[in-house]
Amino acid sequence: MRITLRILTVFCLLSAALAVSCWGACAGPETVSSSSLLTDPGLYDGRTISFEGEVIGDIMKQGRYAWINVNDGRSAIGVFTAAENVAGLSAGGYKRQGDIVRVSGEFHRACHRHGGDMDIHAGSVTVIIKSAAREELICPAAKKMAVLLAGAICLLLISMLYGRLRKKR
Amino acid sequence: MILRPRAEDIAVIGYHLSRIILGLGLTMLLPLGCAFLCGERGPFLDFLITIEIIFVSGLLMMQVCRAVYESGKKKASAYEKSIDSLDPNWMHGMIMVALSWLAAMILGAIPLWLSGHWISFLDACFESMSGFATTGLSLAQDLDHLSLTHNLWRHFTMFIGGQGIVVVALSFFVKGFSGAFRMYVGEARDERVLPNVINTARFIWGVSFTYLALGTAALWAVGMKNGMGSGRALFHGACIFMAAFDTGGFAPQSQNMLYYHNYGMEIITAVLMVIGAINFRLHYHLWTGNRRELLRNIEMRVLFVSILATFIVTAVGLKTGGSSYASGGFLVLLRKGFYQLLSGHTGTGFMTVYAEQVGKEWSDLSLVGMICAMALGGAVSSTTGGIKMLRIGIIAEAFVQDIKKVIFPSRAMVEQKFHHIKEVFLEDKTVRASLMVTLAYIILFGIGALAGMLCGFGFIPSLFESTSAAANVGLSCGITSVGMPAALKVIYIFQMWAGRLEFIAVFTLAGFLLAAIKGK
Numbered sequence: 087m088r089i090t091l092r093i094l095t096v097f098c099l100l101s102a103a104l105a106v107s108c109w110g111a112c113a114g115p116e117t118v119s120s121s122s123l124l125t126d127p128g129l130y131d132g133r134t135i136s137f138e139g140e141v142i143g144d145i146m147k148q149g150r151y152a153w154i155n156v157n158d159g160r161s162a163i164g165v166f167t168a169a170e171n172v173a174g175l176s177a178g179g180y181k182r183q184g185d186i187v188r189v190s191g192e193f194h195r196a197c198h199r200h201g202g203d204m205d206i207h208a209g210s211v212t213v214i215i216k217s218a219a220r221e222e223l224i225c226p227a228a229k230k231m232a233v234l235l236a237g238a239i240c241l242l243l244i245s246m247l248y249g250r251l252r253k254k255r
Numbered sequence: 256m257i258l259r260p261r262a263e264d265i266a267v268i269g270y271h272l273s274r275i276i277l278g279l280g281l282t283m284l285l286p287l288g289c290a291f292l293c294g295e296r297g298p299f300l301d302f303l304i305t306i307e308i309i310f311v312s313g314l315l316m317m318q319v320c321r322a323v324y325e326s327g328k329k330k331a332s333a334y335e336k337s338i339d340s341l342d343p344n345w346m347h348g349m350i351m352v353a354l355s356w357l358a359a360m361i362l363g364a365i366p367l368w369l370s371g372h373w374i375s376f377l378d379a380c381f382e383s384m385s386g387f388a389t390t391g392l393s394l395a396q397d398l399d400h401l402s403l404t405h406n407l408w409r410h411f412t413m414f415i416g417g418q419g420i421v422v423v424a425l426s427f428f429v430k431g432f433s434g435a436f437r438m439y440v441g442e443a444r445d446e447r448v449l450p451n452v453i454n455t456a457r458f459i460w461g462v463s464f465t466y467l468a469l470g471t472a473a474l475w476a477v478g479m480k481n482g483m484g485s486g487r488a489l490f491h492g493a494c495i496f497m498a499a500f501d502t503g504g505f506a507p508q509s510q511n512m513l514y515y516h517n518y519g520m521e522i523i524t525a526v527l528m529v530i531g532a533i534n535f536r537l538h539y540h541l542w543t544g545n546r547r548e549l550l551r552n553i554e555m556r557v558l559f560v561s562i563l564a565t566f567i568v569t570a571v572g573l574k575t576g577g578s579s580y581a582s583g584g585f586l587v588l589l590r591k592g593f594y595q596l597l598s599g600h601t602g603t604g605f606m607t608v609y610a611e612q613v614g615k616e617w618s619d620l621s622l623v624g625m626i627c628a629m630a631l632g633g634a635v636s637s638t639t640g641g642i643k644m645l646r647i648g649i650i651a652e653a654f655v656q657d658i659k660k661v662i663f664p665s666r667a668m669v670e671q672k673f674h675h676i677k678e679v680f681l682e683d684k685t686v687r688a689s690l691m692v693t694l695a696y697i698i699l700f701g702i703g704a705l706a707g708m709l710c711g712f713g714f715i716p717s718l719f720e721s722t723s724a725a726a727n728v729g730l731s732c733g734i735t736s737v738g739m740p741a742a743l744k745v746i747y748i749f750q751m752w753a754g755r756l757e758f759i760a761v762f763t764l765a766g767f768l769l770a771a772i773k774g775k
Contacts, residue, residue, distance in 0.1 A: 124611040127579065142399040143508050146482030146516075153482070153516045155508070157399055161609065162510050180295065180402040196579035201590035203516055204609065220400070228300045228369070235307035242314045 115190055120161040127195040127204065135193045137163060137206055138214065141177045141184040154211075156189060165189050166200065167208040176217035186215035259774030260767060263327040268350050269320035270338050273313045275355045278423060279362060280309035282415055283408070286366070290404040298404035301369040309362050349763035352421055352442055356752055359420050360384040363412055370405050372396050374737060377744055384748045386412030387420065388755035389638055391504020391604030391729020392747065394737055398509040403490060406507050410494040416755070417501025417531070417638035418463055422456045442756065455535075462538050463500065470496035470527050477519040495520070499527035501638045504604025504729030511606045512594075521590060524605055525597055532558070532601035532633030534645075536676055553648040553673045554634045558600075561631050561644070566596050568624030576618020592621075595730065600628040602639035604729020614716055614733035622715050622732070629719075629728045630700060640727030640754050642696050646689035648673060653686040695758045699725045699750055706746045707734060725750040 117136040122129075139158035146153040152172045155162045167189070178184025191208035194200075283306050290299035324338045343351065360383045368379035378394040385392045386409055395401065395409075415423050419442040471492045478488030491507055498505045508514040512521065537555070540548040549555055573580050573592050580587050591608055598605045606613075613622075632641020656671035663669055671681040679685075703721025708714060712734055720734040724747040735747070753761045 124609055125615075127612070127616075131579075140399075143514060144483045144487055148480075148482050155510060155514055157509070162399065162508070162514070164510070164513065164516050166516070178400060180400055196583060196587065196591070198583050198587060200516060201518060201607075202580050202583050202587035203513060203607070204612070205516070222295075222297050224297050224300060228304060232300060232303050232307065235304060235311060238311050239307060239314070242311065242318075246314065246318065 117188075118193075120158045120163055123163060123193065123204070124161060127193075130193045131195040133193055134191065135206070136188055136190045137165075137193075138186065138188045139163075140186050141175055141217075143177050143179065145172050145175055145177055147172065156187060164200075164203055164205040165191070165208050165211070166197075166205055167191070167211055171208065171211040175211070175213070178217065181220055181222070183218050183220050185213045185217045188212045188214055257770045257774040260771055261327065262323050264347065266320040266324035266327065267338065267341060267343055267347050268354070269316055270324065271343060271347070271351050272354050272358065273316040273320065275351070275421065276309060276316070276358050276362065277313040279359055279415075279420065280306050280313060282411070282423065283309070283366070285411060286404045286408040289407050290402070293403050295402045295404050298366070298370065298402040301366040302404065302408075304369065305362065305365040308365060346763060346767065349760045350767050353756060353760040353764040355420055356384075356387065356756065359387050359416075360748070360752070363387060363408075366408060367405060370402065372398070372401050372405070377741060378737065381744050381748055382409065383412065384751050385729070386410075386503065386505065387416035388727050388751040389413050389417045389501050389503040389602070389640070390724060390727045390751045390755075391498065392724060392731060392735045392751075393505060394735070394744075395509075396737065398507075406494065407490075409505050410497040410503070410507075413501045413503030413505060414463070414467075414497040417497075417503065418456075418459055422459060442760075458539060459535050462535065462542070466500050466527070466530060467493075467496055470500060470523070473523050474520065477517065477523060478515075480519070481515060481517045495524060496527065499524045499603060499605065500531040502528060502531045502602040502604075502633065502640075502727075503638075504598070504606075506605065510609075513607045513609070518590065521594055521607065524603075525594060528597060528601040528603045528605070531603070532637050532639045534634035534636045536636060537634065540676065548676065551674045553652075553675050554644040557644040557648040557651070558633065561628070561647070562597065562600055565600065565624045565628040565631070566593055568627070569596050569621045570624075572618045572621025572624055576621055578616045578618065578621070579612075596625060596628050599625050599723075599728050599730050600631065601633050602629070602641055602726060602728050604723070606730060610731040610733045610735075613719075613731070617732075619715050622719055625730065626715075626719055626722050629722045629726045629730065630696065632726055640725075642693050642726075645675060646693055648675075649681065649685055649689040650693065652681050656681060692757060696725065696754070699753060703746055703750050706743055710740050710743050720747075721750065725754040727751060727754050 115134045115136045117138060118130060120137070120139070137156060137158065139156040139162070141154050142157045142162055143155055147169050150169055152167060152169045154165045154167070154172055154175065154177070156165050175187070176182065176185050188211075189206055189208040190210050191206045193206050195204060196202040197205045197207075283302055287299065287302040287306065290302060321338055360380050363386065364376065364379035364383035367373050367382055368376050372395050373379040373382060374396060381392070381394050384390070421442050471489070474492030474495050475489045478491050479485055483491065494505075494507050497503065506512060506514065512524065534554055537548060537552055570588055570592050573588065575581075580591050594605075594607055630641055631647060632643050633639030635643045635645045652671050652673050656669055659669045659671070672678050673681060700718065700722045703725055704714070704718040707717025707721055712720075716732045716734055719730075719732045722728070723730050
């Protein structure tokens with residue numbers, strides 16, 4: 087009886103662990119990299135996926151919908167979503183690191199609605215890390231170099247002028 | 256016996272080359288001003304340093320060449336004139352052109368390299384040559400965070416290179432230069448629009464600036480409608496115009512034209528690409544009201560037939576090859592198949608698909624269609640690369656003439672005519688010249704393909720990438736990347752350079768170097 091109880095307890099615990107892990111897997115769609123999407127687009131075509139990366143360039147709102155482009159460090163993928171999902175988002179550029187977002191939605195290898203573009207029709211866009219200003223790194227040696235070269239140009243111009251004056255005389 | 260070039264020859268070449276280099280330095284004032292206005296301190300320094308390097312090297316070179324020439328003038332009677340007023344001969348002109356493009360590549364690469372977005376100076380040189388030669392293949396890293404200033408320079412190199420580096424110098428910086436036509440021809444512009452070559456250069460700029468205003472305005476409007484801010488839309492509009500009209504193919508963002516997800520943008524760029532692929536002489540006739548020329552000109556007819564034929568091949572390849580567009584409608588085929596084909600045929604290189612998709616999803620048949628389109632190119636004296644429509648037309652007319660000679664009685668005089676601005680009788684020397692350039696292009700495509708295969712890539716992808724580089728197109732099937740072997744980068748740089756100059760200047764430089772080594 088005791089042995090049966092122990093076996094039952096172990097079985098229940100294992101089942102619970104399995105159920106928790108399955109629930110975890112089902113709770114959110116699989117996070118896919120741009121590399122996987124470009125290498126094997128057929129595998130993910132029409133499936134709901136999750137994609138993470140930085141919003142770059144522009145937030146292109148067109149009425150009730152909007153386009154953003156999300157770069158995961160290797161390639162950027164176009165994301166089509168409701169305009170309300172992109173409200174308050176910041177896009178990255180030279181002076182700014184854009185919002186790092188997680189988008190979840192249906193991946194299209196060649197979206198027929200958008201002329202064959204590879205895109206994600208996202209149901210949700212979640213900001214993981216807020217955008218921040220990028221620091222402009224200026225090498226101190228570059229400043230010195232600029233001053234030195236300016237001096238060299240002045241010397242050259244003076245010598246040319248002197249040569250011309252001497253020739254005239 | 257090969258004669259070794261004299262020091263005075265080198266001095267004349269070097270002196271005029273230094274003037275072109277100084278002219279190039281002045282063009283960098285535009286990105287410098289942009290950096291100042293946008294408050295981009297790092298890029299401002301990058302361009303300031305580059306301009307200073309150009310001025311130091313240009314002025315030094317000018318002084319050294321003048322001194323060498325003056326000392327040689329005392330010994331040789333052939334050089335009586337001063338170096339300023341000396342009329343460079345054909346050899347001087349051709350070598351100046353070939354060297355000025357190499358100098359532009361190196362000097363234009365300096366600010367790119369200083370930005371840190373290109374991992375080596377070779378990569379920056381690749382980008383610079385790709386820009387000047389209006390190719391559009393890119394090795395930029397993290398392009399989405401590149402400064403506006405550097406991005407403007409990337410696109411501006413296409414505008415300069417599209418018109419011709421020497422055309423820029425002739426138009427704005429070199430006054431009363433009698434050897435101008437030789438250099439103009441050296442830049443693969445063997446047709447003068449107007450009797451005077453300086454006026455021709457200025458007409459080319461007039462056309463370019465008019466289209467710049469119209470094209471940028473149209474792209475700006477579409478960009479704003481697409482949801483971009485007005486400032487960003489204007490910047491993107493100007494950059495995209497320069498890349499489209501000059502059949503370049505760079506774009507401000509890493510996704511190229513796919514970034515916009517907008518068919519309006521694609522329609523406008525398609526029109527601009529075709530306008531850029533038209534001969535400037537034809538532009539002149541259209542501007543002066545002779546619109547019938549558009550329908551009668553052999554180049555336009557061949558271009559129409561060629562686009563249609565290559566599109567059929569590509570479309571059949573896409574439909575039957577299991578690509579993701581097979582199940583899409585005609586609109587999908589147009590936006591993905593036709594746009595890429597037009598981009599390749601006009602030598603532009605804009606992409607609305609990822610390079611990886613082309614390499615992995617497009618069938619061999621569709622790639623062959625694209626390769627043919629890229630190899631054929633646009634019109635002569637336009638901003639496109641490739642074999643060019645006039646040459647294809649002439650070769651086709653020569654075939655027709657030969658067939659007629661077989662069919663007609665032996666006594667019959669078979670004269671073949673074609674219409675290119677005026678009625679032209681087909682001559683053997685014209686056919687020979689066309690065949691020679693075509694053969695040179697085929698060899699150049701082959702060299703790149705062989706190099707690609709030696710680096711471990713397949714035949715079709717290697718030929719695709721090689722044709723794209725040599726015909727100054729810029730479409731990629733994924734070979735062009737930071738990780739590709741350095742030797743392949745060098746070969747692609749050579750292909751872009753030789754393909755843009757259409758060989759004559761390159762062959763002359765090779766001959767000159769050979770004479771310097773082996774001559775007596």
